[in-house]
Amino acid sequence: MLKYTLKRILIAILTLLILISAVFVMIRLLPGDPFSDPKVPAATQEKMREYYGLDEPLHKQYLTYMSNLFHGDLGYSLRTQGRTVNEIISTAFPFSIDLGVRALLLAVIVGLLLGIVAALNQNGFLDHLSIAIAVIGISIPSFIIASVLQYLLSVKLGILPVALWGDFKSTILPTFALGIGSVATIARLMRTSMLEVTGEDFIKTAKAKGLSKGEITMKHQLRNSLLPVITVMGPLVATLLTGTFVIENIFAIPGLGRHYVISIQTLDYPLILGMTIVYSVFLVLMQVVVDLVYGLVDPRIKMK
Numbered sequence: 054m055l056k057y058t059l060k061r062i063l064i065a066i067l068t069l070l071i072l073i074s075a076v077f078v079m080i081r082l083l084p085g086d087p088f089s090d091p092k093v094p095a096a097t098q099e100k101m102r103e104y105y106g107l108d109e110p111l112h113k114q115y116l117t118y119m120s121n122l123f124h125g126d127l128g129y130s131l132r133t134q135g136r137t138v139n140e141i142i143s144t145a146f147p148f149s150i151d152l153g154v155r156a157l158l159l160a161v162i163v164g165l166l167l168g169i170v171a172a173l174n175q176n177g178f179l180d181h182l183s184i185a186i187a188v189i190g191i192s193i194p195s196f197i198i199a200s201v202l203q204y205l206l207s208v209k210l211g212i213l214p215v216a217l218w219g220d221f222k223s224t225i226l227p228t229f230a231l232g233i234g235s236v237a238t239i240a241r242l243m244r245t246s247m248l249e250v251t252g253e254d255f256i257k258t259a260k261a262k263g264l265s266k267g268e269i270t271m272k273h274q275l276r277n278s279l280l281p282v283i284t285v286m287g288p289l290v291a292t293l294l295t296g297t298f299v300i301e302n303i304f305a306i307p308g309l310g311r312h313y314v315i316s317i318q319t320l321d322y323p324l325i326l327g328m329t330i331v332y333s334v335f336l337v338l339m340q341v342v343v344d345l346v347y348g349l350v351d352p353r354i355k356m357k
Contacts, residue, residue, distance in 0.1 A: 062341065065340070072329075072333050073330060073333070076329050080325050081111065087321060105131060127139050130321055130324045131323060131324070132316075133321075133324075141312055142327055142328070146309060148308040148309075149309040151224075152227055152228065152301070152308060153231075155224060156228050156231040157235075157289075157293045159228060159229070159236060160236050163232075163236045164235065164237070164238070165243055167243075167244075168183070168241070169243060169270075171240065175248065187240050187241040189233075190233045195297070195299060196230075198229075199303045203303070206226065216303070230300055230303075231297055235289055239285070243281075249278075250277045253277070255277075256274065286339070286343060288340075298314050
């Protein structure tokens, strides 16, 4: 187990290095320039490029950036004067993690319950209701759901705030808009997985032993149905916890997603890289965790 864990960590570090290098090169291939502005004199633009080291050859910029990165320095934002990328991320991250945890809890709890209820009531009313919710959650984009919720519950009925992030009431709409798609995904996977497990030989054996339906469901069906759900949890958790660009912009939440969108629009190279690193670390870390959880949920999976 320890050997496998170390191996996965090394692969994760290598993956991150390759990803950071690729993004570093690709963003500099984008058309445009962070300081190109017809209202700014050419001499001033050149001074700004020189100040931030953008006049250096690409390989020197890369080596400088990686050297600073290994010391935990993500550089200065090109557009937000006097603010480091570390400072921007540390300020925005709590909002994204707060929203992400709420959406994740909603997705896991409601998604698993819907999937389990649907599987136990196959072809019944609850099953059809669960499928309908899953189809709506998967088919309709989150920004459409968010806009409809804002119009109905905020503009028309005045029940909940339209935007911003403050008290509990202001968190309900963005949490639901962000989490509903994940609810649908988990519910659909859980239902399908449980129905597949129902026909397995070990379930028939459990029934032959005279175990109750509740014991069979809790001890055999649930545990053996979780692997497909665990598989999608890696990227799902990373996405939810680091904030989504669209939802944070719609609800004016000052999280990572909002800064990410602005950094791309303004070609803020250090901020783009910093946000990418944060998301990538979460994504790679969750994939490692998922691989390790496999062995705990299903002992038949060997960690080598």
